[in-house]
Amino acid sequence: MSMVKNLWSKKPSAASIFEHQKSRRARATKRGAKRGSGLLSICILRLNAGAGLKYHAVALCNVLFVDCHVHLVDSVDPGKLLNYAYSTETLLFSVGVDRRSSVSSLSMAREHGAIVRAFVGVHPSESGQERTIEWLEGAAAEASGLGEIGLDPKYAAWEGAMETQVALFEKQLELAERLSLPVQVHSRGAERECLDLLSTYRVERVLMHWFESVDLAGEVAARGYFISFGPAVLYSKRLASVAASFPRELVLTESDGPVSFGPLGGASGPSTVPSVVFRLAALSGEVFEEVRERVLRNALSFLGEGRKG
Numbered sequence: 001m002s003m004v005k006n007l008w009s010k011k012p013s014a015a016s017i018f019e020h021q022k023s024r025r026a027r028a029t030k031r032g033a034k035r036g037s038g039l040l041s042i043c044i045l046r047l048n049a050g051a052g053l054k055y056h057a058v059a060l061c062n063v064l065f066v067d068c069h070v071h072l073v074d075s076v077d078p079g080k081l082l083n084y085a086y087s088t089e090t091l092l093f094s095v096g097v098d099r100r101s102s103v104s105s106l107s108m109a110r111e112h113g114a115i116v117r118a119f120v121g122v123h124p125s126e127s128g129q130e131r132t133i134e135w136l137e138g139a140a141a142e143a144s145g146l147g148e149i150g151l152d153p154k155y156a157a158w159e160g161a162m163e164t165q166v167a168l169f170e171k172q173l174e175l176a177e178r179l180s181l182p183v184q185v186h187s188r189g190a191e192r193e194c195l196d197l198l199s200t201y202r203v204e205r206v207l208m209h210w211f212e213s214v215d216l217a218g219e220v221a222a223r224g225y226f227i228s229f230g231p232a233v234l235y236s237k238r239l240a241s242v243a244a245s246f247p248r249e250l251v252l253t254e255s256d257g258p259v260s261f262g263p264l265g266g267a268s269g270p271s272t273v274p275s276v277v278f279r280l281a282a283l284s285g286e287v288f289e290e291v292r293e294r295v296l297r298n299a300l301s302f303l304g305e306g307r308k309g
């Protein structure tokens with residue numbers, strides 16, 4: 001734990017928040033409507049081990065965009081986001097931060113299986129409230145993965161807070177390893193430490209959420225971890241620099257809604273995702289469609305759903 005102690009002497013990086021947005025897809029496609037040749041068409045059967053080896057069809061044929069990290073159940077109006085997701089064919093990875101939001105994410109995924117995947121877990125900010133996580137084992141068995149989990153010195157004001165965060169993160173990584181689940185990692189101000197802890201577990205599918213360390217991006221790529229880029233990539237030079245050099249097959253998109261982005265006019269949520277795709281395409285010198293389709297393939301690979309088809 002000495003390694004863990006050192007690092008917390010650093011000041012946490014300030015949360016960059018802001019935003020604008022919009023750029024909705026010009027062709028307002030109807031669900032199920034016929035589309036151009038560039039569309040990713042994947043229909044698969046998913047094995048839901050948590051439901052007792054029950055197979056159910058997952059219609060990903062219609063998905064156009066993916067928001068790999070959104071706090072759907074903590075949004076002001078989840079129904080509005082669901083309507084948006086259905087009408088624009090956006091797949092949402094609903095992440096939990098505690099028991100309540102994790103359980104709610106699971107019911108969202110149950111009810112809206114075509115467009116919602118649930119990630120369950122305890123966020124470092126909630127580590128003081130959620131010290132026992134027995135409930136998580138059952139929740140994880142039904143979920144697509146664990147998240148939002150990780151470390152953040154910003155939430156370590158109380159005595160022993162960092163040790164508690166580390167212990168919780170380790171327990172959750174151990175669970176992910178045991179159940180072979182992907183994880184979504186929050187590493188603000190603790191990028192090095194998160195990577196060190198991750199390396200001690202056999203967790204193959206890792207999404208580094210809002211990861212902005214230029215120095216460590218190469219290591220993240222070498223390990224085959226994903227980075228999900230959000231609206232901040234539209235104005236942050238640092239994030240743009242990470243995105244421009246990161247392997248394309250490991251790039252994902254997210255909104256981190258309901259976080260709103262001041263520099264972008266206060267926009268938030270999954271409707272920012274097309275703008276993120278546009279920005280990623282500009283950075284890589286590709287066309288929008290190419291990036292949009294690849295991000296979807298990457299997301300399915302992260303979920304592990306593409307492998308089960």
Ligand SMILES: [Zn+2]
Pocket residue numbers: 069071095148256
């Ligand atoms: Zn988040």
